[in-house]
Amino acid sequence: MNASWLQWVRGIVTVRLRGNQLETLVNRALASGLQLWSISRTSGGELVCNVTVGDFFRLRPLLKETGCRMHVTTRKGMPFWLKRAEKRIFFGVGLVLFFIGMFLLSSLIWTIEVKGNDKISEEHILEVAKQEGLYPFQWSFKLPEISDLQKSMTRDLPGAAWVGVEKRGTKITIQVVETKTPDTTPPVDPRHIIASADAVITDIQAETGRPVVKRNEKVKKGDILISGILGDENNTKNVPAQGEVRGLVWHEYNITSPLIRKVQVYTGETKTRWYGIAFGRALKVSGFGKVPYQFYETIQHVEQAAWRTWELPFGRMKETIREVRIDKVPVTLAEAKSTGITQAKADILSKSGADAVVKSENILHEKTENGKVYMKVLFEVEQSIVAEQPLVQMQGE
Amino acid sequence: MGRFNRKLRKMAADLLDLPQDVVFDLPRVTMIGDRQLYIENHRGVLHFSSDKLRLALSKGELEVTGDGLVIRTIWTEEVFIEGQIKHIAVHE
Incomplete structure (x- = not known):
């Protein structure tokens, strides 16, 4: 408490002073700038006080002048501590080496983690990072500036929109944000759009190609609806026709429903x-x-x-x-009929697509036999009638 | 300090309301209970034992009596004493 750390570093000596002119000695010591503290008298008339090692040697000439004698009782502080440590030199060396090793190992980069990459391989990112001087077992202090590293890595990785480098202790995290490119559509050969069934056109919308038929026109199965050939007789160009054509199609169903x-x-x-x-x-x-x-x-x-x-x-x-x-x-006749028609409608929808609409139904023929109802029903369905026909190149024509 | 000088100083101290220790080079004693004593402006140790401490002043001397007196720290003009202090006397 009474010794500051500075005094501890210099070394503290507790001395016992004996003599007749002790007060004079204290005054002289103070006058020559020595520092004494914790001064007390023992019952034997001796003076006990603390003094730093440097002041201890400056005290000696004063002793002679005043006729006092000095006896050292305890030694504390770093000089004495070092002297003791000299005997256990290997322990001290080990202690120092431990701290040096700790410092060196903690200033290495141990792991590099790559996050957010999907298309760019981790190996490629690590390779680029290595070119920029970022790799495992690299010294932290030899690492380039993090912001420079981010910039140069973003430049070197063409597939990345942004590269973030974060250093946390001995771990580096590379966060990659990849550029998003639209999916390339597979190339399509030139083709016509033809009718998949006999129908009356209700709607035709051509995205690519030349519409050949109009609304309310009757088409047969296999007729060209949207042509894939553009241009006149002299200049033609074949394109993959694309579009939406809807038409009214008739489906005839023979329905059997039990009673x-x-x-x-x-x-x-x-x-x-x-x-x-x-x-x-x-x-x-x-x-x-x-x-x-x-x-x-x-x-x-x-x-x-x-x-x-x-x-x-x-x-x-x-x-x-x-x-x-x-x-x-037992089921009533009407119930049996409606069940049969409902099943037939579900069948139509499953065959001709979810966007098909049953416009009307017409029972053509009906008879009850052997506990069953036999029906022949004509359904008028509006549905997509699109089918594809590849355009064959007519060479030499 | 001549008589005239002293008079002048006293007058100045009274007029300007200055502390006496600054003007007349007197000791300033700070005491904390009966256990700590801080004396400024002394002129050296005349006698020191565990029950008595005598300090020289610019004029006269200061005597501290007590039990187990220890000089915690000492500088040329200040001294810090610990122990059980019983009596303080100033002699001309």
């Missing part, structure tokens, strides 16, 4: 079986014996034992067997 519907009904009779489960194998515990029902359904319900979030390999399984009866329910 009796089979319905599965639970009778309410059940039988329960219990199983114990261990390591994926089940062992029946109760509910032995044959199933007393002709038709039945089995429902399994497994309960796995768990502790916190871990699933244990034990559990139990409940198996419920429910008796089933099949009832035959």
Whole structure:
């Protein structure tokens, strides 16, 4: 407390002074600029005080002048500490080497992480980084300025819009933002757009190519709707025709719909079986014996034992067997017809695309026989009638 | 310090309301309870033991009595004393 660290560095000596003119000695010492502290008298009439090592040697001539004698009791501080450390030189050297090693190892770059790259390979980025002087086991202090590094790496990586370099301790993170290029469309050969079915055109929109037909025009299957040949007789150019053509198409359906519907009904009779489960194998515990029902359904319900979030390999399984009866329910004629038509419409939509619209339906013929309804229905459907026909190059023409 | 000089100084001190220790070169004693004592403007140690300390002043002397007195720090004009202080006396 009474010795500052500066005094500690210089070295503190506690001395015992003996003599008749101790007060004079203290005054003389102060007058010549020495610093004494923690001065106290012992019961034996001696004076105990602290003095730095430098002042200790300047005190000696004053002792002679005043006829006092001095005796050193304790030595503290760095000079004495160093003297002791000399005896354990290897310990000291090891201590110093440890700190040097620590400093050197922590000023190396240990890992480089690359983030955000998708198309550019990590190897390529690391190679570019190496050219700029950024690689594992490089000295941190030999590294170029981070902002310069970012600029030069962005310049060297053509596929990157921005490269960010972040240094955190011994780890470097390279954040890459890649440039986004639009997907290239595959090249298409010149072609016509033709009709996929006999139809009446309701709408035609040509994106590429020359529309040949008009609205309300009747086309046959295979007729050209949008031509892929542009120009007049002298100058022609073949292009891949593209566009949207919609038309009214007629579908004839033979529909058969039963007048009796089979319905599965639970009778309410059940039988329960219990199983114990261990390591994926089940062992029946109760509910032995044959199933007393002709038709039945089995429902399994497994309960796995768990502790916190871990699933244990034990559990139990409940198996419920429910008796089933099949009832035959009579269906009215109108109901049977509408069911048949609905099924036919669903079939049309699944075949001719989701954007198809059933415009009208017309029952042409209908008869009831053997508990079934037979129908012939004509559907008028507006749908896309686009099909592709490649243009064959007529050479020598 | 001549008589005239002293009179002049006293007059100046009274007039300007200056502290006396500055004008007359007197000791300034700061005491913290009975355990710490700080004396400025002394003129050297005359006697020091664990129960008595005598300091020379510009005029006269200052006597401190107590138990277990220790000079914590000492400079040419200041001294810092610790211990149990019982009595302080100033002699002409």
